Amino acid sequence: MSRRKKLIVIGGGASGFFCAVNAARLDRNLDVVILEKSTKLLAKVRISGGGRCNVTHASTMVDDMLDAYPRGRNFIRKSLHQFSSQDTVNWFAERGVSLKTEQDGRMFPVTDQSQTIINCLMAEAEQYQVKMVMQAEVVSIHKDQEVFTLSVLTANQTSALETADFVCIAAGGHPKLSGFDWIEKTGHSIETPVPSLFTFNIPDKQLHALMGVSSKHAVVKIPSLKLQETGPVLITHWGLSGPAVLKLSSRAARELNVAAYAFEVRLNWVPDSHESMMLDTLKKNKAIARNTIGSKNSFDLSARLWTYLLIKSGIDPENIWPNIPQQALVNLSRSLCNDQYLVSGKTTFKEEFVTAGGIKLEEINPLTMESRKIAGMHVVGEVMNVDGITGGYNFQHAWSSGWIAAKAIASKTT
Numbered sequence: 001m002s003r004r005k006k007l008i009v010i011g012g013g014a015s016g017f018f019c020a021v022n023a024a025r026l027d028r029n030l031d032v033v034i035l036e037k038s039t040k041l042l043a044k045v046r047i048s049g050g051g052r053c054n055v056t057h058a059s060t061m062v063d064d065m066l067d068a069y070p071r072g073r074n075f076i077r078k079s080l081h082q083f084s085s086q087d088t089v090n091w092f093a094e095r096g097v098s099l100k101t102e103q104d105g106r107m108f109p110v111t112d113q114s115q116t117i118i119n120c121l122m123a124e125a126e127q128y129q130v131k132m133v134m135q136a137e138v139v140s141i142h143k144d145q146e147v148f149t150l151s152v153l154t155a156n157q158t159s160a161l162e163t164a165d166f167v168c169i170a171a172g173g174h175p176k177l178s179g180f181d182w183i184e185k186t187g188h189s190i191e192t193p194v195p196s197l198f199t200f201n202i203p204d205k206q207l208h209a210l211m212g213v214s215s216k217h218a219v220v221k222i223p224s225l226k227l228q229e230t231g232p233v234l235i236t237h238w239g240l241s242g243p244a245v246l247k248l249s250s251r252a253a254r255e256l257n258v259a260a261y262a263f264e265v266r267l268n269w270v271p272d273s274h275e276s277m278m279l280d281t282l283k284k285n286k287a288i289a290r291n292t293i294g295s296k297n298s299f300d301l302s303a304r305l306w307t308y309l310l311i312k313s314g315i316d317p318e319n320i321w322p323n324i325p326q327q328a329l330v331n332l333s334r335s336l337c338n339d340q341y342l343v344s345g346k347t348t349f350k351e352e353f354v355t356a357g358g359i360k361l362e363e364i365n366p367l368t369m370e371s372r373k374i375a376g377m378h379v380v381g382e383v384m385n386v387d388g389i390t391g392g393y394n395f396q397h398a399w400s401s402g403w404i405a406a407k408a409i410a411s412k413t414t
Contacts (some may be wrong), residue, residue: 005030007164008148013398014045019168024128030409053114055088056399068388072385082400138171146376170380171183186373196249200245201239213234214232214235217231218233218244227252243391247391264341269309270299278337356385370408381398
């Protein structure tokens with residue numbers, strides 16, 4: 001009777017878990033073990049989307065998704081053709097978990113609870129007898145002929161050896177290059193990691209005073225890089241956040257790292273207009289309005305933001321429209337459509353740490369997620385040099401890569 005083969009998955013996040021449960025389901029004779037170095041499984045799943053879990057992004061065409069990946073676009077194209085966002089929706093639906101689509105395309109469980117996704121994955125692991133070992137940190141991997149030997153640091157800080165026929169590296173990103181040392185020693189090349197998905201720190205106390213104020217629709221630009229994003233913007237006690245800022249931080253991750261996070265950012269609070277158009281609008285308002293300029297605005301801006309922009313433009317909110325000088329209207333049109341700030345530093349968005357960098361993609365087969373360096377070793381999730389903007393794209397990469405690796409591994413065991 002032939003020996004049961006064994007898969008060890010290194011990392012108990014979304015991609016590793018998805019690989020483990022699918023491999024165990026596809027081959028019931030495969031022993032599957034997840035080694036997680038922390039005390040928590042599926043930690044990012046739990047906190048994503050404010051505890052609701054942004055599972056994926058709604059899309060009917062693969063090409064619609066590709067612009068959301070600043071790094072790894074061509075790689076992602078091949079993986080999404082094998083397991084798309086619709087496949088993700090179907091996979092969870094088959095297990096009794098329905099997803100809903102919000103106006104911006106983000107998809108969440110209808111329960112609005114990340115625990116729903118966690119429970120589904122945990123039930124799958126139990127059904128297919130996936131073993132989970134916590135506080136088990138892999139520090140080295142060696143392959144002798146057809147067998148992998150892993151050196152593992154256990155909860156009591158002792159070293160143990162584990163053997164496997166297949167290995168799936170799902171260790172996630174790491175803020176420092178040294179975090180990839182054990183992978184680099186296997187012969188793989190690492191793209192130096194830099195932060196992605198972060199908020200902009202702006203040393204402006206007047207702006208900070210608007211903490212909590214948001215704009216549903218604004219354009220955020222980094223002129224030096226000729227990059228911009230449109231979407232909601234949130235003012236915080238340290239600067240600017242919100243989807244438009246986070247997406248921009250992802251697209252410019254490497255350039256902003258080189259700039260030491262010191263750069264100019266500009267905002268158009270009224271994206272349907274520009275400075276000259278806005279000046280014409282303000283002149284018309286001046287000609288017909290008789291109320292105080294601070295009493296209301298016709299640009300769908302919050303009262304606090306409108307007042308702030310008036311004061312920034314040298315306008316007393318209690319002044320009436322007819323008394324506003326021409327130059328003040330010029331200043332206001334600039335504040336509304338080309339508002340300028342100097343960024344000095346960044347802040348991680350909540351606990352959702354994402355990095356750009358990791359194992360270089362040319363060393364991974366996108367059709368199987370198998371290493372081109374070591375047969376039987378597969379790589380999934382953020383540990384490779386793929387990352388997406390906010391909106392469910394990073395989780396979709398996790399599900400796609402995990403499923404592809406699982407299928408490839410299961411096909412080798414028969």
